[in-house]
Structures are given as structure tokens and as C-alpha cells.
Amino acid sequence: MTDILDTMRARRATKRFDASHQIPEETLNAILHAARYAPTAFNIQNWRFLVVRDPAVRAEIKAASWNQPQIEESSALVLICADMHAYAKDPARYWKDAPEGMREKYVGMITQYYENNPSMQRDEAFRSAGMGAYALMMAASAYGYDTCPMDGFDFERVAEIVRLPKDHVLVMFVAIGKGTGELPPHGGRIPDSDVVIHDRF
Numbered sequence: 001m002t003d004i005l006d007t008m009r010a011r012r013a014t015k016r017f018d019a020s021h022q023i024p025e026e027t028l029n030a031i032l033h034a035a036r037y038a039p040t041a042f043n044i045q046n047w048r049f050l051v052v053r054d055p056a057v058r059a060e061i062k063a064a065s066w067n068q069p070q071i072e073e074s075s076a077l078v079l080i081c082a083d084m085h086a087y088a089k090d091p092a093r094y095w096k097d098a099p100e101g102m103r104e105k106y107v108g109m110i111t112q113y114y115e116n117n118p119s120m121q122r123d124e125a126f127r128s129a130g131m132g133a134y135a136l137m138m139a140a141s142a143y144g145y146d147t148c149p150m151d152g153f154d155f156e157r158v159a160e161i162v163r164l165p166k167d168h169v170l171v172m173f174v175a176i177g178k179g180t181g182e183l184p185p186h187g188g189r190i191p192d193s194d195v196v197i198h199d200r201f
């Protein structure tokens with residue numbers, strides 16, 4: 001078994017964090033940086049990681065999240081968002097390191113794929129954000145941190161609190177911190193045969 005598989009299997013949604021633990025700035029930056037290795041279609045890098053540190057903002061978010069303790073007890077609360085219009089914002093920068101011909105080709109494909117297709121812009125935002133969220137969780141594990149993915153909150157209210165731009169979407173939270181060790185029993189996993197389908201439904 002590789003380290004990655006160990007990490008994947010050991011991860012649990014952590015409900016109670018040590019509120020006194022302060023995550024060093026450089027560790028949090030390293031975790032966020034690692035999450036950016038998550039893939040995105042056409043490399044548009046449309047995930048946005050909003051790190052909420054201000055206790056006043058966290059208190060407002062907690063009130064909009066059924067008062068779940070992770071919101072304030074975690075060492076870092078990251079709101080996983082995506083920019084649905086990333087495709088139109090200087091797309092050449094997503095291929096800046098590629099040869100010019102390739103860059104131009106990709107910019108053309110990006111424009112053609114997303115322009116005038118709001119449902120694709122939104123679907124892609126969710127795909128990227130999901131990949132980014134799990135990458136963030138795995139990176140946090142690599143640095144010895146526990147995480148809780150969360151969507152138990154009032155999306156409209158939290159969007160208002162954090163002044164989410166109109167062309168962005170809020171997908172979920174990832175709370176990062178040192179778990180207290182208190183973990184509720186696991187719900188269990190349904191058999192592979194219920195979730196793996198071969199060839200056709």
C-alpha cells in the first residue's frame with residue numbers, strides 16, 4: 001500500500017477541532033499551494049480558495065451554518081468557490097508556459113467551449129471545485145492536519161457575508177485543523193458492486 005492510499009483510507013470528516021491550535025502561515029500556504037495541482041479542464045484553474053480567518057466573519061458564517069462547531073474551532077476555514085467566467089479572463093495566462101501556437105489553439109478552444117454556455121460554465125465550476133476540495137483535504141493530511149468537507153450552510157447568506165462576486169459560485173467549505181480525536185462512528189460504506197457499473201447502466 002502506498003502513502004497516498006493510507007492517507008485516503010485514514011481520512012475522516014472531523015467534527016471537533018482543537019480551537020487553540022494555530023496553523024503556521026507557511027503551512028497553510030503550502031497546503032493551499034499544493035491544492036493548486038488539482039486538474040481543471042483546459043487548465044482554466046477556475047477554483048478559488050477563500051480563506052476565512054477573521055473571527056467576526058467566522059461567527060457570521062457559523063450562524064448561517066446551523067452553528068456547526070467546525071466553523072470556529074478549525075484552524076483555517078476555506079470556502080471552495082469557482083469563477084464561472086474564468087474562461088473569459090485573459091485565458092492566455094492558462095497556457096503561458098506553452099509554445100505560442102499551442103497557446104493560441106487552447107485560447108480558441110476555451111472560448112468556443114464555454115462562451116454562451118452558462119450551464120457548462122457552472123458545471124465546470126463544480127467539477128473543478130470538487131477536485132480542488134479533495135486535493136486541499138489530501139494536502140492538509142500530508143501536513144498532519146484533519147479536515148471536514150461541509151455543505152451544511154445557507155449558501156445565499158454565506159455568499160452575502162463574504163461578498164461573493166456575481167460570476168462566482170460557492171461550492172462547499174473545507175475546515176482544516178487538529179482534530180480532538182473525538183470521532184463519531186462511521187456510517188459505513190456500501191459495497192463496490194453498488195457503485196461500480198460496467199459498460200452500461
Ligand SMILES: Cc1cc2nc3c(=O)[nH]c(=O)nc-3n(C[C@H](O)[C@H](O)[C@H](O)COP(=O)(O)O)c2cc1C
Nearest residue numbers: 011012013015068148149150151152153172186187
Ligand atoms: C459535500 C459534503 C458536505 C458535507 N457537509 C458536512 C457538514 O455540513 N457537516 C458535517 O459535519 N459533515 C459534513 N460532511 C461530512 C460527511 O458527513 C462525511 O464525509 C461522511 O459521513 C463520510 O464520513 P467520512 O468522511 O468520515 O468517511 C460533508 C461531506 C461532503 C463530501
